[in-house]
Amino acid sequence: MTEFTPYASLAGGVLIGLSTVILLLANGRIAGISGIYSRLFETGTLANGKSAWVHGEKGWQLSFVVGIVLAPLLLMAGGFEIEQVFTGDLTLIAIAGALVGFGSVFGSGCTSGHGVCGLSRLSVRSLAATITFMSVGIAVVFVLRHVVGG
């Protein structure tokens, strides 16, 4: 069991909303984590045929990811306790990670790009994606806990 935390979760949601607003109004970009993070590894091709790692977008994409990674350290320095409980072993974690990575890029977005930004833009495409990953996630947890786990 985990405790029902409506206020903390709402506050966290408001912060996430603020973050998408900063990125939208300042940089004109969508705060989709899977897209931003996976493009960090993408190389562009220059006119002379050489591949280029650095072009206009890489700087803010990298600083965005660095900000996400540093955030919990700042919170912990301020005395915030972070609880993290994994229910599977490393093999299951590896499989899940690969599925999450492949699926979020292949489906053009994850919980942030489709779930938050897409729904805020009233995108039908993002609504279809969100319904799909939520339903499959619910089905997988159902099977894990109530069919296999019993």
Add this chain to the structure above:
Amino acid sequence: MQRIIAGFLAGLTFGAGLVVAGMSNPLKVQNFLDVFGNWDPSLAFVMGGAILVAFPFFRLARFLPRPFVADDFRIPMFQQIDKWLIFGSATFGAGWGLIGLCPGPALVSVSLLSPQAIVFVLCMTAGMLVARLVASLSMRRALKEA
């Protein structure tokens, strides 16, 4: 430089939001998805809160000529629902349910330095690179046929 600072601030805010909301705890995410068992509905408030804040600004952005520190808005206009979108989202949902981490919370977990978080992020990164490769190969083939 301004875009890099804005990106950094947005990342910090996003990461802090995920932690405060409880999304960085895989058990809590799985309990949110366990609607037929020990359902913990907290995370519905995360999406609700985020959309509540973001929605008016996405409306506002339509009337702005350009963003504050960049040249143009790049907001997807594509509206087609295709098999890639559904297949990819279903695959993502399966992995999300299996362990309870999606890309944002996975990146947040990296600095906690647990072996679980590191294995997850490495495999997630590999999965993303494979997806980009598959997408670019099939795009090239489609261009050749066209």
